[in-house]
Amino acid sequence: MLSDFTHDQGSERLRGMCGGDPSGATAVVLHGAGTGSTNGMLPLVQEFVAHGCRGVAFDFSGHGDSTGKLGESSLRRRFEQAVAVIDTYARADGPLVLVGFGMGGQTVADLVRHYGDRVVALGLCAPAVYAAESWDVPFGEGHGRFSEIIRGPDSWRQAPALEVLRAYEDRAVLAAPAMDAVIPPAVTEAIEDALATRAQYTRLELPDAHNPAGRWFRDHDEERREFVEAVLTGLDDRGWTATSAWVAKELGHDRTVADVRLLSGGSSSQMRRLTLDNSTELVQRTFVKPFFRRAGAGLLTREASVLTLLAGEEGIPTPGLIAVDATAEHCDHPTLLMSALPGRVRVDEDDLDLRLDLLAAQLVRVHDVVPVERPRTYQAWTPPERVRTPPGSLWERAVDVIRRDPPPYEGCFLHRDFHPGNVLFTGAGHELRITGVVDWVETSWGPADLDVAHCSTALALLHGPEHGLSFRERYEAHGGKDLADDPNHLYWLLLDALHYCPNTTKLGGPWRDLGRDDLTPEVLAQRLETYVDGLLQQYG
Numbered sequence: 001m002l003s004d005f006t007h008d009q010g011s012e013r014l015r016g017m018c019g020g021d022p023s024g025a026t027a028v029v030l031h032g033a034g035t036g037s038t039n040g041m042l043p044l045v046q047e048f049v050a051h052g053c054r055g056v057a058f059d060f061s062g063h064g065d066s067t068g069k070l071g072e073s074s075l076r077r078r079f080e081q082a083v084a085v086i087d088t089y090a091r092a093d094g095p096l097v098l099v100g101f102g103m104g105g106q107t108v109a110d111l112v113r114h115y116g117d118r119v120v121a122l123g124l125c126a127p128a129v130y131a132a133e134s135w136d137v138p139f140g141e142g143h144g145r146f147s148e149i150i151r152g153p154d155s156w157r158q159a160p161a162l163e164v165l166r167a168y169e170d171r172a173v174l175a176a177p178a179m180d181a182v183i184p185p186a187v188t189e190a191i192e193d194a195l196a197t198r199a200q201y202t203r204l205e206l207p208d209a210h211n212p213a214g215r216w217f218r219d220h221d222e223e224r225r226e227f228v229e230a231v232l233t234g235l236d237d238r239g240w241t242a243t244s245a246w247v248a249k250e251l252g253h254d255r256t257v258a259d260v261r262l263l264s265g266g267s268s269s270q271m272r273r274l275t276l277d278n279s280t281e282l283v284q285r286t287f288v289k290p291f292f293r294r295a296g297a298g299l300l301t302r303e304a305s306v307l308t309l310l311a312g313e314e315g316i317p318t319p320g321l322i323a324v325d326a327t328a329e330h331c332d333h334p335t336l337l338m339s340a341l342p343g344r345v346r347v348d349e350d351d352l353d354l355r356l357d358l359l360a361a362q363l364v365r366v367h368d369v370v371p372v373e374r375p376r377t378y379q380a381w382t383p384p385e386r387v388r389t390p391p392g393s394l395w396e397r398a399v400d401v402i403r404r405d406p407p408p409y410e411g412c413f414l415h416r417d418f419h420p421g422n423v424l425f426t427g428a429g430h431e432l433r434i435t436g437v438v439d440w441v442e443t444s445w446g447p448a449d450l451d452v453a454h455c456s457t458a459l460a461l462l463h464g465p466e467h468g469l470s471f472r473e474r475y476e477a478h479g480g481k482d483l484a485d486d487p488n489h490l491y492w493l494l495l496d497a498l499h500y501c502p503n504t505t506k507l508g509g510p511w512r513d514l515g516r517d518d519l520t521p522e523v524l525a526q527r528l529e530t531y532v533d534g535l536l537q538q539y540g
Contacts, residue, residue, distance in 0.1 A: 002046065002055065009084050015065035016058025017042065018089045020049035025097050025120060025235060026090035027053040028111075030060075030082060031214060032102025032128075033139075037064030040214040043221075044099070047228045053097060056089050074146075075135050078103070079110040086111070097231060099123040101214045102182065105191070106130055109161035112168055120238060121171040122199075123231040125214065126183050127191055129161035156187055165194035169262060171239030172199035173230045177209035177216065196289040198262055198270065200239030200332060203290045204230055234332070243331040247274070247284065250323040250337060255280075264513040268292050268441070273340060281340035282322060286333045296334025299441040300326035302375065303336060306440040309372075315365045317341060317424075317436050341436035343424030347462060347511050354432050356459070356467065359423060360474035362434050363455065367448050367481050369413040378414060378446030380406075382499040389501040390529075397540075398532050402495050407488035409447035412481055416442035418451050419458035421510055448481035449492035457497045460531035461507055461524050462516070469534045490539035497532055504528055 002019035016038060027048035029041045038045075038057040045055035060078050062070030090096060096119045100108035105127020112119050130150055137146040149155060165172075172195045176188060195201045204227060209216040217224040234241035247257060256277045263271040263283070269292060274282045285303075287296040307321040319338035325331045346355060384403045389395035415422075417439055424436030452475050460468025472483065483489050500507060504524035511519050 002042065002049070005058075005089065007058070007085055007088060009061070009081050012061045012068040012081075013066060014058050014061065014081060014085065016056065016085060016089075017045065018054065018056040020054040021052055022054050022091055024052050024054055025095040026086070027055050027097040027099060027231075028082070028086055028090070029055070029057040029099045030101065030104035030107050031057075031063065032100075032104050032126075034102075035063075036102065036104075036214065039064060040218045041101075043218050044214070044224055044228070047224050048097070048099075048232075051228055051232055053232070054090065056085065058085050071140050072138050074138050075103075075106060075110070075130060078107050079114075082107055082111055083114060086115075093118065095120040095235075097121045097123070097235075099125070099231070100127055101125045103128050106159075106161050109164045113164045119168075119170065120235060121173075121231050122168065122195075123173050123175070123227065124191065124195075125175040125217070125227075126177055126180055126188070127174070128183055128187065129156050129159040129191065131155040131158065132160050154186075157190065162190060162194045165191060165199075166197045168195065169198040169238070170200065171231065171233060171235065172201045173204055173227065174201070175204045175206055175227055177206045179210040181210075192289070196270075199288075200234070201288045202230055202233075240332060243284075243286070243333070243335055246323075246325060246330040246335070247337060249330075251276070264510070267507075267510045274337075283319060283338050283340045285336045285338070286331075287335075288333050293328070293333055296328065297326045300324050300334050300336045302443060303439075303441045306375070306443045307338065310369070310440075313369060316362075316369070317434065318440070319436070319438060341424055341438070343426040343433075343435035345421055345423070345514060346425045347420060347514050347516050349463065351428055351432055352463060352467075354429070355420075355425065356471070356474055357478075358425075358432065358434050359418075359420065359455065360471065360480070361478040362423065362437060363415070363418055363451055363475060364478045364480045366415050366418065366437070367412045367451065371413055374411075374445045375413070375443045376445065377411075378416060378444035378450055380495055382495075387498045387501060389498065390525075394529065394533055394536070395501070397536060398494050398498060401490055401536075401540075402498065404491070407447075407484055407491055409449070409484065410482070411445045412448050414444045414446050414448070414451050415440065416444045416446075416451065417454065419455050419507070420462060421458070421507075447484065447492060449483050449489055450496065452480070452483065453493045453496040456493060457500065457528075457531070458507055460497075461500070461504060461527050462511060462519070465527055465531040465534050468531050469538060486539040490535060493535050493539070494532070497528065497535065500528060 002017040007014045037059050041057045045057045049055040059066035061068030062073050098108045105124045134149040139146050257274050258277045259275040261273045270286045272284045287293045304324040310318045322337040324336045328334045422439040426435045456468040456471040508519045508524045
């Protein structure tokens with residue numbers, strides 16, 4: 001049962017409704033901009049109450065039954081009003097479930113930053129995020145400074161809200177209506193990438209819905225119930241109930257997990273280090289992003305088989321396979337459990353020359369593997385017809401090189417994603433050693449040139465174009481496979497490099513998480529252009 005309330009906030013009077021079990025988590029539902037109000041939110045609030053939560057919703061100033069003028073409001077004032085209502089109508093220090101529609105998504109992120117660990121679950125429905133400079137600016141009448149800021153091309157890309165969501169580690173659900181004329185797809189994609197970094201994330205597709213999504217949930221009981229149940233999944237375990245139970249079963253009764261720590265630097269999956277009660281350490285790989293979750297069965301099954309194969313190989317330090325649930329039959333997401341290896345990923349500049357020699361020698365050893373059964377044939381990650389480059393003759397020349405059938409090659413065993421982010425090191429100077437080669441989900445059969453090309457691209461972006469341009473020489477100096485002649489080797493080099501146009505953050509994002517703040521999108525874009533130009537001069 002919901003009851004009306006009135007809350008005085010400064011000179012404004014906010015109207016809302018609340019009810020439900022005061023001892024449970026409080027679900028706070030925040031409407032969007034424009035004509036948004038709690039009127040369309042009430043069935044959703046009632047659904048949360050029916051699932052054991054306390055439910056709270058209110059009209060921001062200038063909306064619904066609250067006083068105030070919408071044009072005088074701002075993102076800051078919406079945040080302050082939400083804090084005032086939560087502090088009054090939610091149990092003090094109790095867990096919070098935050099749900100936001102449209103502009104309410106920005107307010108949810110602001111509340112996550114404010115309340116920290118109290119927030120145990122998020123539900124975002126066609127959410128929006130905004131540039132930092134818009135925070136204090138009044139909304140106006142649709143043609144003022146606020147509108148000017150948010151309509152600036154890609155102004156949202158540096159939104160502080162994205163960093164907040166990227167750091168969030170608990171349950172998160174993104175509901176995406178199929179027909180959304182309000183929120184650009186790129187915004188939704190950026191929010192999804194942020195949530196999938198650390199959160200126990202699920203994307204809920206609404207194939208027949210449109211934005212405003214609040215009205216859709218108001219009128220569709222089944223979808224509304226599905227959304228609420230998704231948000232509250234595993235609430236007592238921060239969303240990871242099924243995975244935790246699976247890990248416990250695989251460990252057996254003699255061992256328990258004493259500590260869990262999220263590892264930085266991953267892009268396709270979430271990596272967690274599990275410390276057991278006897279100090280043994282394991283690593284848990286989880287595919288959370290929708291694309292990789294859908295592909296999880298093939299990827300993790302392949303990695304499990306490769307780890308089994310390489311367990312008997314000398315000179316290639318790989319994790320030991322513990323268990324795999326590739327189809328998420330038992331876990332919240334497709335998951336693989338393996339032993340932890342000593343060492344760490346190195347993306348700094350110290351001992352760089354030594355590290356590059358070790359990388360080249362290690363890649364030669366990988367290519368020497370002769371499997372009993374060949375892995376799948378390599379796949380081009382971005383075929384020529386799908387390459388998107390900046391304008392200019394340089395890029396046109398580069399794309400022209402790969403607009404042909406692949407050159408003939410003598411195949412070998414490929415890691416297929418070999419680069420500094422997937423190699424662990426210990427020591428320094430003459431004691432420097434590689435102690436691990438990880439991430440074997442893309443293992444393939446194909447030309448050695450392709451692994452050399454991928455590592456070269458990564459080195460060009462991470463350490464500078466000159467290091468990418470010279471990696472072939474290092475590989476050959478350590479006795480690597482015979483590589484293609486110059487025109488054909490150029491094909492493989494550009495096939496890989498052009499995959500990172502125009503979004504070099506595919507590689508650079510995880511490196512910044514490891515401390516390379518200097519690798520801004522602008523720096524990476526310039527390095528890629530210089531590298532491609534160097535390839536055309538060296539091999540063209």
